[in-house]
Amino acid sequence: xxxxxxxxxxxxxxxxxxxxxxxxxxxxxxxxxxxxxxxxxxxxxxxxxxxxxxxxxxxxxxxxxxxxxxxxxxxxxxxxxxxxxxxxxxxxxxxxxxxxxxxxxxxxxxxxxxxxxxxxxxxxxxxxxxxxxxxxxxxxxxxxxxxxxxxxxxxxxxxxxxxxxxxxxxxxxxxxxxxxxxxxxxxxxxxxxxxxxxxxxxxxxxxxxxxxxxxxxxxxxxxxxxxxxxxxxxxxxxxxxxxxxxxxxxxxx
Ligand SMILES: N[C@@H](CCC(=O)N[C@@H](CS)C(=O)NCC(=O)O)C(=O)O
Numbered sequence: 001x002x003x004x005x006x007x008x009x010x011x012x013x014x015x016x017x018x019x020x021x022x023x024x025x026x027x028x029x030x031x032x033x034x035x036x037x038x039x040x041x042x043x044x045x046x047x048x049x050x051x052x053x054x055x056x057x058x059x060x061x062x063x064x065x066x067x068x069x070x071x072x073x074x075x076x077x078x079x080x081x082x083x084x085x086x087x088x089x090x091x092x093x094x095x096x097x098x099x100x101x102x103x104x105x106x107x108x109x110x111x112x113x114x115x116x117x118x119x120x121x122x123x124x125x126x127x128x129x130x131x132x133x134x135x136x137x138x139x140x141x142x143x144x145x146x147x148x149x150x151x152x153x154x155x156x157x158x159x160x161x162x163x164x165x166x167x168x169x170x171x172x173x174x175x176x177x178x179x180x181x182x183x184x185x186x187x188x189x190x191x192x193x194x195x196x197x198x199x200x201x202x203x204x205x206x207x208x209x210x211x212x213x214x215x216x217x218x219x220x221x222x223x224x225x226x227x228x229x230x231x232x233x234x235x236x237x238x239x240x241x242x243x244x245x246x247x248x249x250x251x252x253x
Pocket of ligand 1: 011012014040
């Protein structure tokens with residue numbers, strides 16, 4: 001049995017499926033894909049994932065993409081260390097939170113991240129070279145996102161994204177007043193999802209939201225996730241992000 005995990009820095013989507021791999025104690029080959037060099041759009045990588053995005057799981061030659069799908073796949077194939085409740089109600093609650101994060105959180109945090117980080121990278125590329133790079137991006141929406149990052153997202157779009165993030169952190173805070181973890185009494189893929197896509201970096205990315213005062217339970221929950229040995233190990237992975245661009249990701253390094 002061989003498992004190969006293609007990923008970038010230990011943040012957002014790349015972190016989201018790395019954590020379950022480590023939590024489950026699986027042996028896997030880690031393949032770093034350098035987004036700063038646009039390796040995700042290179043021929044060799046697009047041959048593996050035609051959508052030109054990380055992360056990707058290769059299990060004995062079977063390619064699985066999209067983090068929520070990868071994580072449920074890992075759960076189905078390697079259920080020994082469970083990260084999904086075994087009862088249908090618990091599993092439904094976990095999926096409810098995963099859907100919420102995937103549809104209503106991830107893109108909004110991502111827009112702010114792209115605005116601050118990818119925008120700088122995109123603006124540093126010479127004109128002709130930028131257009132040539134855009135040609136290689138397989139997903140039309142992703143091409144638009146790169147172009148928007150280069151020109152800068154509009155204030156209205158950024159304000160809308162911030163509103164959605166405020167709604168999300170307040171919703172999580174309310175849930176954590178009722179249950180220790182998002183889907184109930186157990187740590188699940190839902191916690192991993194919200195942590196990787198928002199929770200780990202929201203305080204550092206949005207100091208103006210005064211998260212510590214506004215969402216004390218979320219901060220406590222985030223610290224509990226960070227303190228898990230598997231999470232610490234996943235976070236310690238390779239990071240080639242220029243130090244000046246690291247602050248938004250919430251990296252301690
Ligand atoms: N829905 C996908 C999203 C994957 C995604 O957005 N990956 C980003 C990294 S966090 C990426 O590959 N970005 C590079 C690019 O789009 O050029 C998933 O859950 O895996």
